[in-house]
């Protein structure tokens with residue numbers, strides 16, 4: 281019987297053939313925590329008596345969630361990470377380097393890897409043909425210590441994205457549509473495997489956006505095969521030697537197969553307070569926005585910033601709207617500076633923040649006031665997510681976000697394309 | 698992993714606190730208290746605050762959180778089940794759980810039980826026999842079963858959590 285990508289990768293790390301619902305201990309290649317989850321991992325490591333980690337070169341602490349730190353408690357947590365990483369010889373990704381999931385794909389993850397991270401969006405790395413999943417601090421502490429974890433082998437749902445995208449429709453719209461269709465728990469305990477004629481043509485950045493949000497459908501992983509697009513990407517960042525073709529067998533067994541005709545979709549919005557509360561933009565009432573955020577591990581990449589800049593060129597952010605832009609990594613920030621994207625954004629009225637999570641998780645750099653509305657390119661819109669339970673978060677693509685910043689309300693970008 | 702594991706026999710008793718569907722980790726441990734993650738007793742004073750601002754003040758040791766579908770969806774923050782446990786909650790009962798929250802709860806020794814929570818109302822007195830897998834609703838005189846946990850999770854729970862399991866066995870022994 282053939283295997284899905286998840287089954288192949290887990291088998292190769294378990295040293296035996298596994299099938300869905302088997303429980304197995306596996307070797308892990310990359311382990312990480314961020315500044316919100318890392319300090320608890322450190323205290324668990326200490327409780328277990330580990331002052332060293334098994335594979336320091338692939339054990340990483342990221343300072344990205346409260347970065348730079350807005351208050352002393354968080355500064356002290358950063359010190360905990362710096363000290364432990366220093367003593368254990370681990371990698372420390374400092375203030376200003378960027379969001380963990382972006383740095384992971386830029387510098388640490390290879391096709392075929394198992395990646396575990398104390399952050400739910402660790403599934404982003406699945407776009408490179410890796411099995412990548414989020415866990416809590418204690419699991420990750422054990423992962424650091426032993427370079428092992430236990431996994432239940434997930435059944436896989438195959439999602440075929442077929443045909444060309446309609447005008448104004450982007451990868452973000454596809455994944456929002458999918459989550460609306462299968463719901464926020466439609467893939468709980470399962471792996472999503474993305475395939476179909478569109479997926480094979482999709483850029484790596486679009487794949488990152490889609491894999492990033494797999495967890496919003498409850499999925500354990502969101503995986504693309506690694507192919508020529510992956511190879512070209514690794515080549516472009518000087519990591520060509522790490523390329524490996526990873527694909528599912530033709531006779532792999534899927535729990536379900538979902539076909540999506542991309543040509544039929546329009547720009548999509550997730551409405552408060554759940555990601556699966558989805559509406560096509562044409563069905564939206566006129567929702568006034570106070571803040572627009574373009575960035576995060578979902579949509580803070582160069583292509584996202586370029587799409588936004590192309591829309592904002594020669595236009596101004598509406599009065600009464602704050603447009604915040606957060607490049608996902610230092611490399612993206614530099615590339616966006618060199619290509620003039622940042623200048624265009626600032627001229628339109630945007631505020632550009634240093635690479636990191638920005639206001640996504642409600643810690644700093646853009647908390648909302650009571651009754652305010654934010655349209656964001658991030659991945660979740662739960663009540664209170666951006667620091668205020670009495671505010672409202674809508675989610676969209678960078679194109680919809682940029683155009684809405686100009687109009688002052690959630691608007692249909694196809695009007696100007 | 699051949700022998701069928703059972704949760705070490707223990708009986709829990711308390712009142713139910715009822716919540717709805719989709720209780721996210723943002724509702725349980727809000728991001729605006731991010732800086733309190735290094736001070737869990739303080740963070741625990743805000744447990745479930747955005748779902749029910751009064752909950753932290755009302756819950757007593759041994760009480761139960763009883764919810765609908767997809768409890769704990771969202772972030773990987775283990776602080777969410779940790780502060781539920783620190784608030785004295787004996788177990789969380791829901792129709793379904795998000796994956797990471799479920800795993801985190803077992804790792805820290807908080808029982809998470811899947812059952813038909815429509816049959817439990819707010820403030821019902823419950824008695825839960827973890828070993829037998831039975832929830833007795835004393836207020837209604839009814840009984841319901843919860844779905845058995847995977848053996849691996851029962852082992853971890855019986856050891857008192859993942860840290861204790863690893864320390865005892867000097868590695869995984871699942």
Ligand code: SF4
Pocket residue numbers: 345379380381399401576577578636637638640641658659
């Ligand atoms: S950008 Fe937002 S979703 Fe992504 S890792 Fe940071 S806080 Fe989490």
